[in-house]
Structures are given as C-alpha cells and as structure tokens.
Amino acid sequence: MKYILILFMVLLASRVEAQFKTVISNQLIQDADERQARRKAIDEATDAVTIEMVRNEIGPERYRENKSKIENEVKPLKNRFIPFFKILSSQKEGESFRFSIEVKFSPNDLKQVLQQKGLFASVEKNGITLPFIEFNNQMTGESFRWWSPVFSTAKDLENVALTFEEELFEGFLDKGLFLLRPQAFNMDHMIPPFMRKTYLNQTEMIQLTHFKKGQLYIDGRMDIFASPLRQNAFRIRVQLSCKQTANGKSVAEVVKTLDSGSGQLLSQIRSDIRTLAQDSGEDLASQVYDLWQRGALEAQVIQLVVTGNLNHQQILQFKKLLSEKIGLADGLTERLFEPNRITFEMDYNGEVEKLKKQLSQARFTGFQAQILESQGDQIMMEVRSL
Secondary structure, three states, rough: HHHHHHHHHHHHHHHHOOEEEEEEEEEEEOOOOOOHHHHHHHHEEEEEEEHHHHHHOOOOOHHOOOHHHHHHHHHHHHOOOEEOOOOOOOEOOOOOEEEEEEEEHHHHHHHHHHHHHOOOOOOOOOOOEEEEEEEOOOOOOOEEEEOOOHOOOOHHHHHHHHHHHHHHHHHHOOOOOOOOOOOOOOOOHHHHHHHHOOOOOOOHHHHHHOOOOOOOEEEEEEEEEOOOOOOOOOEEEEEEEEEEEOOOOEEEEEEEEEOOOOOOOOHOOOOHHHHHHHHHHHHHHHHHHHHHHHOOOOOEEEEEEEEOOOHHHHHHHHHHHHHHOOOOOOEEEEEEOOOOOEEEEEEEEEOOHHHHHHHHHOOOEEEEEEEEEOOOOEEEEEEEEE
C-alpha cells in the first residue's frame, strides 16, 4: 500500500509538472539591501517572463500593436499564469545583487488571459460586416432586398428591413464590431447593373464585401407567414449565416422564430420585429466576437498530412508538439487515417506559405520532420521518430 501511494504521488507530481514550463531569469538589482533587492528581482523576473511568453504566443507584430494593453492589463494578472517562482542563487556585486530566479508558468492559463483580453486578434481587423438579407412576406408574395430596391413595391416591408438593419447594427456595435448599413445609407448605388437582381450568388456577395473592405458578410433571410398557433397572426422566422470573405466559410449561425399577437397588421408588429432583430444581432455578434478574440476570424481550413511509420502514441506526441509550435488556440483535428499517413485539419489565420516556413524552421523533440510539398491548402510532412 505504501509503494502504491508513493507511485501515485510521483505520477501526480509528474502530471502537475507537465502543466507548467520553467524559465530561468537572471537579474542584476542595484540595491544595498538584499531583502529589497530580492523583492525587486522577483518582480522584474516575472515581468520579463510574462513579456517573453506573451510575445511568443501572439507574435511580435501583434505584441507591438498591443504593447500598452499588455503592460496595463496582462502584467497585473501574471499571478494567474505564474504561480511558482524561487531564487536559485544570489551573489553580491558591489552595491548590487545578482540573482538567478526560476519562474514556472502555465501556457494554458496564459492563453486564457490573452483570449479574455482579445489579444489573439489583430486590432487592424475588427470584423467589418456587410449584410445581404432578403425580406419576404409569404402571405402577399412581396419581398425587399436592399441591393435591388427597384423590384420592391412593399413600403411596409421596406420599413421592416430598415428596423431589422438598425438592430443588427446595434448588436454588432455593442461587441466593438462594425456592421455596414446599406439600406440606411443607400448603398444600392454601388451595385453594378448586372448585380441588380433578385438573388446574389456567393461570389458576388464576396466581391461586393471586398469592395467595401469588409472581412465578413451576412447571407440570410427573414420570412413572414401565417402563424400556425393563432388566427389572423404572423409568424416571423429569421435565418442568418455570417461568412468569411476569404473562403465563404460560415463562422456564425442564427435561426430564430417569433409569433405575433392576433389581429395585427404588418405595420403594427414593428416592436416584435425589433425584438427579434435585437436578439439575432446580439447572438450573431457574440459568436463573431468570440472568434475575433481568439484570433480565428478569417481563418482558413488547412490540411496537414503527416507521413511516416509512427505508432498511436507517437502520433499523439507529435500532434501535441505541432499544436505548441503552431500556437493554435484550438487543436488539430484528425480527418483521415491511412497506412503510414494521417491527415489533420485546422483553422489557420494566415497564408499557407507562412505556415510552411514556420513548420520547416520548427524543431520537434524526439522527431525528425521535413516538408515534402505544399499545394493549395495542404502541406505534406515526412516524420520519423528518433
């Protein structure tokens, strides 16, 4: 029983140790009082490790963009990801003391703090969004689309669309994101004649969004039809999908339904529509904001093919090293297993060539890896266990 307890404690200590990384920081403090010098040395060592680890996590460019924020908002929270430190040695040098300090930090806890502060996102890309939402009254056969208003004869539906646009804008603004208001600012004038039609395809939506320097567009619809619950009442259904202009990938989805009271005209249910639009805007913006905080906005799906005679344990170990080297907010996902070959997928915010260069320069402890080729959105690596 004693040996089992010892083994358990050893395993527990190993697991705890694996959650932290250790950095040795050397500090020279000008102070004749050793006690005060120790205190200053610990503060400067933990500050230096914080700056170094943050720069490694978010990259030098994003670090420069957010230097003031890191100083004022991240460094004061260093106790969240630096729970342990100790002075290994101290030596008096004239009126100064030289210290060697061991600092242990938690990469996972550091990432959580960075995500909470929005530091995985670039301040230059804040999710400008252009909506393409069609409004249909199924009971009268009328419709309204801001990009082709000449085909609309329903003034009430046009007012509904304007109310909906206003609430969506407010929902995005509350999250620090920006939604363009094409109806309010008569942006239909920017539409080329050949795009003034009932339906726009994905390529056309992307082209128009790029023209307004947007990173996202909303493809959606709001339908008004007879409520199945009440007589002489409306049911309003909203379906919205927020997509990236980089690849058309959906990053946020909203589907909501609301039933109005009986005996009301379309012009009288503006408050119901405003409530539905408000809820939809807040929900959609929250999903987009979460991606923006994690730096995953505008990410593209990249396949990473790993070839080599690796067993299951080695694959798991190499996958973990890959995630650390690439600095993913989320891990790799296994998509295809084949003999001596496994295909991973991941969301990556950057160019394939940038990732290829990053992988070619990386060193993976216990493995020898080399890039074989890259084409399109796929990179192939050959990996051998040492």
